[in-house]
Amino acid sequence: MTITKRRALETMALALCAPGAWAQGSARAAAAPSSGGWPSKPVRLLVGFPAGASPDLAARAIAEPLSRLLGQPVTVENKPGDSGNIAANLVAKAQDDHTIGALINGNLTIARLLNPKTPFDPEKDFAPVSLIGTAPLVLAASAQAVGANPVELLLWARNLNDKGRYGTPGAGTVGHLGMELLKSRSGILATHVPFNGNPQVIAAMLAGEIQLALLPPGLVKPHIQSGKLKAIGVTSAVRSPLYEELPTLRDANVHGADLEIWTAIAAPAGMPATAVAKLNAALSEVVRAPEVQQTLLKAGWQAQSGTPKALSYRMRQDTSLLGGVILMRGIKTDA
Numbered sequence: 001m002t003i004t005k006r007r008a009l010e011t012m013a014l015a016l017c018a019p020g021a022w023a024q025g026s027a028r029a030a031a032a033p034s035s036g037g038w039p040s041k042p043v044r045l046l047v048g049f050p051a052g053a054s055p056d057l058a059a060r061a062i063a064e065p066l067s068r069l070l071g072q073p074v075t076v077e078n079k080p081g082d083s084g085n086i087a088a089n090l091v092a093k094a095q096d097d098h099t100i101g102a103l104i105n106g107n108l109t110i111a112r113l114l115n116p117k118t119p120f121d122p123e124k125d126f127a128p129v130s131l132i133g134t135a136p137l138v139l140a141a142s143a144q145a146v147g148a149n150p151v152e153l154l155l156w157a158r159n160l161n162d163k164g165r166y167g168t169p170g171a172g173t174v175g176h177l178g179m180e181l182l183k184s185r186s187g188i189l190a191t192h193v194p195f196n197g198n199p200q201v202i203a204a205m206l207a208g209e210i211q212l213a214l215l216p217p218g219l220v221k222p223h224i225q226s227g228k229l230k231a232i233g234v235t236s237a238v239r240s241p242l243y244e245e246l247p248t249l250r251d252a253n254v255h256g257a258d259l260e261i262w263t264a265i266a267a268p269a270g271m272p273a274t275a276v277a278k279l280n281a282a283l284s285e286v287v288r289a290p291e292v293q294q295t296l297l298k299a300g301w302q303a304q305s306g307t308p309k310a311l312s313y314r315m316r317q318d319t320s321l322l323g324g325v326i327l328m329r330g331i332k333t334d335a
Contacts (some may be wrong), residue, residue, distance in 0.1 A: 038275035039098055042073040045265075046091055046101045048084025054216060055084070057299035058133045058263045059102035062286050069282040076102075083173060085111055085118060092120035092268060097275060100129065100267045105174050108266060109319040113326050114172040114333045122319070127276050128311035129265040130283040133301025136236035136260050137178055137214040138224075139249060142205050145230045150252035153232045157188050157212060164190035166212035167201035172333040175201075175214045177325045178235060178259045182214070182249070184328065185257045205229060216261065217243040218300025235259045241302055259321070263301065264311055280308055 045063055047056045059076050067074040079087040084107045091101035101107075108126060112118040120126075147153035157164065168176040171194050182188065190212050195201045198219055204210045206228055214235065221243055223229040233249040234240050237258045249257055265283060267276055286292055287305040296303045306314075325331070 038278060039070050039072040041098055042075055044099045045074055045076050046087040046099065047076060047078050048080060048087030048107065050080045051078055054300050055102050055104055055263045058296060058301050061292055061295040061299060062132055065286045065289060065292060066282055069285060083170065089120050091266060092125035094268045097271050100265055102263055103266050104263055105261055105318055108264065108315050110322045110326060113323050125269050126266040127269050127271050128308045128315060129267055129276055130280050131262055131264045131304045131306050131311055132287055133296050134260045134262040134304050135216055135242055135301055136234040136240045138217050138220050138234055138246065139232040140213050140215050140220050141230045141232055142208060142211045143228055143230060150233045150247050153230060154186060154252045160190060160211060162189045162191060164212060165193050165210040166190040167193050167195055167204050167210040169197045169201060170194050172331060174261050177322045178214045180329045181259065181325045182257045186254045216300050242300060276308060
């Protein structure tokens with residue numbers, strides 16, 4: 001073997017053995033957009049809620065690292081209104097292959113069941129891409145609630161009978177449907193009182209105007225820790241890393257009421273499969289990054305990615321669960 005050839009082989013071996021060299025090279029190759037490939041221009045990430053809302057925080061947590069991987073800017077655009085359905089409709093109708101959405105349960109599952117006039121079909125008009133974050137809801141009670149554990153607090157809630165009142169951020173929201181599901185499983189008879197948003201729900205609880213609500217853990221946690229509100233349990237099947245000290249409702253012997261809120265990335269149904277696959281792969285890498293997971297956790301989300309098929313299955317599951325509540329309770333939002 002000649003000296004030149006041996007040196008060339010030694011140089012190649014050192015490069016391959018260098019820590020992270022192969023992985024970094026692969027990541028750079030994946031990040032660089034291929035000639036004529038997707039994305040060929042900036043990507044619009046639409047959010048159906050105002051800046052600072054939980055879905056908006058989730059979208060902004062992934063936008064910048066996603067930009068780096070895709071090789072094009074990913075810009076977050078807030079299109080609030082109609083419980084996120086305005087943004088969802090814009091995504092469903094987009095024709096440019098570069099508009100996607102950070103959408104929530106309701107947009108991708110039961111929007112048309114709640115209102116037949118909804119201008120998009122969650123089942124037909126979207127290409128599911130990936131989950132990005134999930135969270136349970138916390139069944140919270142006013143400070144006047146009597147009990148030292150979930151079983152006692154739940155008994156207090158039952159004993160309110162039909163004089164009890166529970167608040168939600170609006171008819172047809174997951175907080176509303178989740179509470180109606182919980183009522184059917186727990187014997188609670190509280191009456192629904194809708195508000196404009198969860199901050200208003202909490203204000204009403206603090207003022208003693210309502211006694212119960214299902215609330216996102218990040219939003220209600222400070223009030224529980226200060227003793228101004230009490231927590232009965234979380235709606236997830238197991239304890240949540242978002243609020244590990246809280247028991248589940250299963251610990252209070254409430255079964256069949258497991259429910260999570262989630263934010264996911266979806267594209268228009270007509271987006272090419274190759275673009276959906278590339279976007280899914282990039283999102284999976286972004287959501288696995290420890291710094292992104294910490295940002296999502298601070299925003300009240302447990303980071304979670306997955307395949308388009310897994311998101312599609314999750315959508316069907318929630319449509320069945322929440323759709324059953326809609327039919328059982330006769331809930332509509334088209335009045």
